[in-house]
Amino acid sequence: MRYVVTGAAGFIGSHLAEGLIDAGHEVVGADCFTDYYDPRLKQESASRLDVVRIDLAEEPLDDLLAGADGVFHLAGQPGVRSFGDVFPDYVRRNLVASQRVFEAAAARGCRVVFSSSSSIYGDAERLPTPETTEPRPLSPYGITKLGCEHLARAYGTSFGLDVVVLRYFTVYGPRQRPDMAFARLVGALAEGRTFELYGDGSASRGFTYVGDVVTATIAAMERGRGGATMNVGGGAEATMLEAIALLESISGRRLDLRVGAPAAGDVRRTAADTSLIGAELGWHPAVSLEEGLRAQWEWASSRVAAR
Numbered sequence: 171m172r173y174v175v176t177g178a179a180g181f182i183g184s185h186l187a188e189g190l191i192d193a194g195h196e197v198v199g200a201d202c203f204t205d206y207y208d209p210r211l212k213q214e215s216a217s218r219l220d221v222v223r224i225d226l227a228e229e230p231l232d233d234l235l236a237g238a239d240g241v242f243h244l245a246g247q248p249g250v251r252s253f254g255d256v257f258p259d260y261v262r263r264n265l266v267a268s269q270r271v272f273e274a275a276a277a278r279g280c281r282v283v284f285s286s287s288s289s290i291y292g293d294a295e296r297l298p299t300p301e302t303t304e305p306r307p308l309s310p311y312g313i314t315k316l317g318c319e320h321l322a323r324a325y326g327t328s329f330g331l332d333v334v335v336l337r338y339f340t341v342y343g344p345r346q347r348p349d350m351a352f353a354r355l356v357g358a359l360a361e362g363r364t365f366e367l368y369g370d371g372s373a374s375r376g377f378t379y380v381g382d383v384v385t386a387t388i389a390a391m392e393r394g395r396g397g398a399t400m401n402v403g404g405g406a407e408a409t410m411l412e413a414i415a416l417l418e419s420i421s422g423r424r425l426d427l428r429v430g431a432p433a434a435g436d437v438r439r440t441a442a443d444t445s446l447i448g449a450e451l452g453w454h455p456a457v458s459l460e461e462g463l464r465a466q467w468e469w470a471s472s473r474v475a476a477r
């Protein structure tokens with residue numbers, strides 16, 4: 171198959187594109203290498219890939235989608251710290267870019283798998299959270315991702331877009347975005363720096379290993395029911411303090427920890443109910459938090475050692 175992966179130079183997109191290539195597919199990557207974090211990391215992540223430099227929010231998409239069997243739409247502006255002056259970036263890179271991708275894919279009868287986020291739930295009423303829970307996002311980021319989900323559905327209803335929406339729960343592993351907690355944590359341990367914890371460390375997440383996310387995302391393209399919305403969450407829920415203890419034991423180092431204020435837009439707890447994707451696609455997370463953190467630690471510490 172010939173697949174387009176948007177956001178292919180990003181953390182998850184680069185793993186997905188490599189997974190598709192390894193499975194024998196042809197992949198066209200698309201990314202505009204935003205400066206949300208150092209674009210050199212994106213170049214390194216995309217070193218095995220063909221990536222077209224294109225801004226999905228404004229450039230024509232015809233050539234990119236020509237001959238594609240499906241689009242994995244991962245490009246976007248992530249990060250819950252999305253209040254204030256950065257908001258227009260979230261509107262442009264999430265809402266405007268996704269609307270253009272959905273429009274172009276619908277016009278070509280091209281299937282889309284859209285990467286949404288557990289952030290659409292906010293502080294969910296039910297934990298573990300099933301997909302039927304009322305979305306109440308707490309961050310402008312979550313609000314724009316929920317808007318993208320609604321756009322996907324509107325293009326499905328009015329223009330027959332064949333789309334599957336996946337809600338990822340806190341993804342981690344090698345190449346994780348540098349703004350994310352585990353990346354900052356392994357970086358601090360590897361370089362002997364102080365780590366600033368947002369809040370008291372009791373907030374917990376349903377952490378999901380990036381390799382498991384790739385498997386779920388490819389399964390959704392190949393076998394997902396058009397119009398479905400499914401959670402993709404790791405089996406292991408942990409608090410930040412538990413994750414820190416695990417990483418200290420994996421690395422054999424002590425973390426210099428400073429407790430800071432909780433970040434606006436951060437929720438207390440996330441936990442995925444994955445029974446739907448388990449029943450429909452036979453997908454279950456396979457990588458334990460310890461295995462996944464070990465892989466991320468080895469990647470990060472070897473990069474520091476190679477400097």
Ligand SMILES: NC(=O)c1ccc[n+]([C@@H]2O[C@H](COP(=O)([O-])OP(=O)(O)OC[C@H]3O[C@@H](n4cnc5c(N)ncnc54)[C@H](O)[C@@H]3O)[C@@H](O)[C@H]2O)c1
Pocket residue numbers: 176177178179180181182183200201202203204206212224225226227243244245246247248262263267285286287288315337338339340341342347
């Ligand atoms: N990492 C997570 O834990 C997580 C959780 C839930 C959902 N998601 C979603 O998964 C997707 C990938 O997340 P990630 O963590 O890999 O982020 P990332 O920032 O590493 O990757 C996103 C990529 O999209 C590109 N991009 C942004 N706007 C673009 C535009 N207009 N045109 C072309 N390229 C553009 C960026 O340059 C970047 O390389 C995002 O849509 C995010 O919302 C991620």
